[in-house]
Amino acid sequence: MNAAKRREIFERLREQNPHPTTELEYTTPFELLTAVLLSAQATDVGVNKATRRLFPVANTPAAILALGQAQLESYINSIGLYRSKAKNLLATCQILLAQHGGEVPRTREALEALPGVGRKTANVVLNTAFGEPTIAVDTHIFRISNRIGLAPGKNVEEVEQKLLKVVPTDFKQDAHHWLILHGRYVCKARKPACEQCVILDLCEFKSKAI
Structure with missing residues (x-):
């Protein structure tokens, strides 16, 4: 795929959705970190219900x-792998307090x-909470x-490395949101x-449905 076609893809995705963002609900960097940590092998809808x-x-x-393992689990037990996620979240909270003043690090x-x-x-977290032009590759983005x-x-x-190389600079901030939603x-x-x-006419998928 050439550079002109890639740019046109993002032009159209931006026109369709000028201000994309995550569908996870959060108000602080820590809430976002928690939600993303809980989202592994779970849907955003399911995570939002728990959070x-x-x-x-x-x-x-x-x-x-302060909740502790058992009480934390009671809030998130509708999510898959909730026990291990609760354990990881508690350990993460300990590190944030001990090493980062209770704040989410920016590196x-x-x-x-x-x-x-x-x-x-x-x-x-780097992209959505802190505005870094990173591209988080999930199963949707890998597939697309x-x-x-x-x-x-x-x-x-x-x-991820290829996307960082080929996505035009002015689209990098929002690229992974557009691709995930698509x-x-x-x-x-x-x-x-x-x-x-x-972007049907720009797509190079050989088995297109149309």
């Missing part, structure tokens, strides 16, 4: 720690040192990048809704 119960009661590292290295926080989670020919790669990190609602895994696609 609507949790955050009014505890939305700081100190407050989460990739410090974020990835937190229990349960991998590269994708760090990218989401390979399917439409935008940035093919064998694994998520390869796709993958979630239009370019779906099993049955792409090609009839709804604003």
Whole structure:
């Protein structure tokens, strides 16, 4: 895929949705970090249901720690892997208080040192909470990048590095939000809704539905 086609893809996605953002509900960097940590192998809808119960009661590292494992689990037990996620969140809160004054760190290295926080989670926090032009590659973005020919790669990190190289600078801040939403609602895994696609004529997927 050439540079002109890539730019046109993002021009159209921006025209369709000028101010994209995460569908996770949050008001602070710590709430976002918590929500993303809980979102692994879970839907944003499911995470939001849990955090609507949790955050009014505890939305700081100190407050989460005060709940303890059993009580924290009772708020998030509707989410898959909730026990291990509760354990990681409590350990993360301890580190935030001990090493970062209770604040979410703004560097990739410090974020990835937190229990349960991998590269994708760090990218989401850096981008959405702190305005860094990172691109968090989830299953949707990995699928789309390979399917439409935008940035093919064998694994998520390869796709991420390729996207950082080929996405025009003025689109990098919002790129992963546009691609996630496009993958979630239009370019779906099993049955792409090609009839709804604003970039259909630019797509290089050989098995398009139209």
